[in-house]
Amino acid sequence: MTAEAGLAALWLAAGLAAYQFLLMILALRSKIAVARPMRAVAVVQGGLTLIAFAMLLLAFARSDMSVALVFENSHSAKPFIYKVAGAWGNHEGSMLLWVTILAVAGSFVAMLSRRTSELTLVAGLGSQAVLALGFYAFLLIASNPFARLYPPPPDGQGLNPLLQDPGLAFHPPTLYLGYVGLSVAFSFAVGALLTGEVDSRLARAMRPWVLGAWIMLTLGITAGSYWAYYELGWGGYWFWDPVENASLMPWLAATALLHSINVLAARGALKAWTMMLAVIAFSMSMIGTFLVRSGILTSVHAFAIDPERGTFLLALLGIYVGAAFALFAVRGATLKEGAPFELVSRESGLVINNLLLSVILGIVFLGTLYPLFVEAMSGEKLSVGAPYFNAVAGPLALVLASLVGIGPLLSWRRERRTIWGQLKVPALLGGAALAITIFLAPDIGILPRLGFGVAAFLAAASVLPLIGRNPFRAPLETWGMVIAHFGIAVALGGMAANTAFTSERLAVARPGEILSLGPWLVQLQDVTPTAGKNWTAVEAELQASRGAGAVTLKPQTRYFSNPPAETNEAAIQTFWNGQLYTVVGKADPSGGWQLRLWWKPFVTLIWGGGALIALGGALALFGRLWRVRRRRGSSAQWRKERYA
């Protein structure tokens, strides 16, 4: 029954989305009063998708093998948490999660948003419903998650063991919250372009959504990077895999949008620009979904290679992005440009931030899609990896990171003072860091060396907005900005240290043998068999010491039977100044074991920086919402006036 109830809820939600579309057209053509039911319908639509998703979760939690999706992706012997997580660890389930978040976001906009005029809100909710409608069609026509099997098979086929990890349970939902949060910005932008009301009120309505989505994307990317680092056993934290790029591209666009939206909110300037970015940011989310879900790429995330679904998603992408750009082309030119600003001003600084982010986005975008383009044109297959992205986007990212230290010091509209005096100390620190690396580590590469310099400069410069005032009276948003910018410096420092100072050792060792690695001595104690709920493994016991005190690490190679697969479980020990990362490989005919050991100084700063960036975003979000709450007038008054 549960599967049928879920399917029925989906059909009803699709019907309501179509009704919302109709309401929007009527409201735009005649009068706003027609659209009175809009908010309520949006809320119900979100509720229905929640019911559908809950039904799918239930089917997975109970291991109901008569549902085809459960049979294909689950197994009764799996730990409970992975049974539940299996609901979105596959194509159909993740698309259902996507549309659920999309519709629930619409509900929240309907319940909470009071900033814009009612007409713009109705147009925005209508656009959100049109987005959802496309994805309902995709689910109901090409990827029904509730299809039944008859007779029900005795047990399921299991889940890719690489994905049986706590990281998986939260990584995709976090990223989806980010992707889909940007859909609200997109819908607001489309709604405002339809009504022509692109102003600072719109920017303030959009801002919490952009900020929230951006926080989720930051967390999702950081967590995904750590997952790849410890689960794949390759010791790397970013592989420039197209699937990783699919999450980076919306983040870059959202970062640009987050900054330009502040200009629109504070000064009413950069109207067309901000609307364009809102359209681009969600387009990147959809392109990301298309890349991951269509199976077009060679990657773990490509669950199935299915041309029909790919074509369907591509058509949706084409229609939505094409329509939004067409609307922008017609209406963008009619927008009045807001308050003017001088060449040296905070607005200009933010424009430069946006330009650099856009160029980096363009480079990542072209590098990611180039292989697809070449293959479609000439049939030749090629791949674009780290050598391209590091060499082309890396230097630009360093330039951007150094400007991050300067931009926040500029004042709106026109800079009257000179800010160079403030920057003396950071510049000195940056220079000192450069000089130290030249003396102490003469043969590290140019990018990590500059990375150290820029990180030191930015770490000092990022706190300047709090200097010279009482920092405890500064608004939370300022604290948020400072912490996020400081987080960039932290992450950059970690990346530079990891690239410059990692020591690696690959060897075959017999039990008792000692290997040296950087400052460490690592002894292989023993190798023993062990087992878990649905796997067996060989486990190596390593004892690592530097000076006094020793730590024990137990890396494993696991063998799964449903489906048959092997994974390396790295053993990682964290110290204040780095991580010891160990992997055990295959047995050697001579009685030894392959060991791969890394000492990675300060590598944890990479994810620590990512967490700081997200924390900064969260502080800014709470600061703004807190102030809105305090200022908001009585809600009865607002209800009376909105259709007046």
Added chain:
Amino acid sequence: MKPKNQRLALLSAALIAVLVAVLLAMWGLKDRASYFYTPADITAGKAGDGQPVRLGGMVKRQSIRRDADGVTIRFVVTDGKAETPVMYRGIVPDLFREGSGAVAEGRLQGGTFVADTILAKHDERYMPPQLGNLSAEHKAGKTLQK
């Protein structure tokens, strides 16, 4: 700045940014993209010595040998038409085994493909699209041999 000029300046800045991104990408892609070749392509001389490429195919049965140091392995990649010897120093990934698909990243050095990275099929159901046709051909070839 007048609003009109300001809009013009912003528009040109945006266009320049797009142009810069495209030019930089073209410059970078020219010699940093690595082509995907099969052993047949390698035999035909498509990849120059030292040029970064990806080699894809099936790991030939009974071809995996290990050097005395225990961490260097040598094996043969085949596409049913031609074979390329591969050398790799490191722990081979999960699911790397004889008779299944693999992609090696690296370069050709004097007839041997020296791999920096080896990517293997990640689970039983997953096959890199590049290898989809290959595996069918390989199977067909094998039935003929029988």
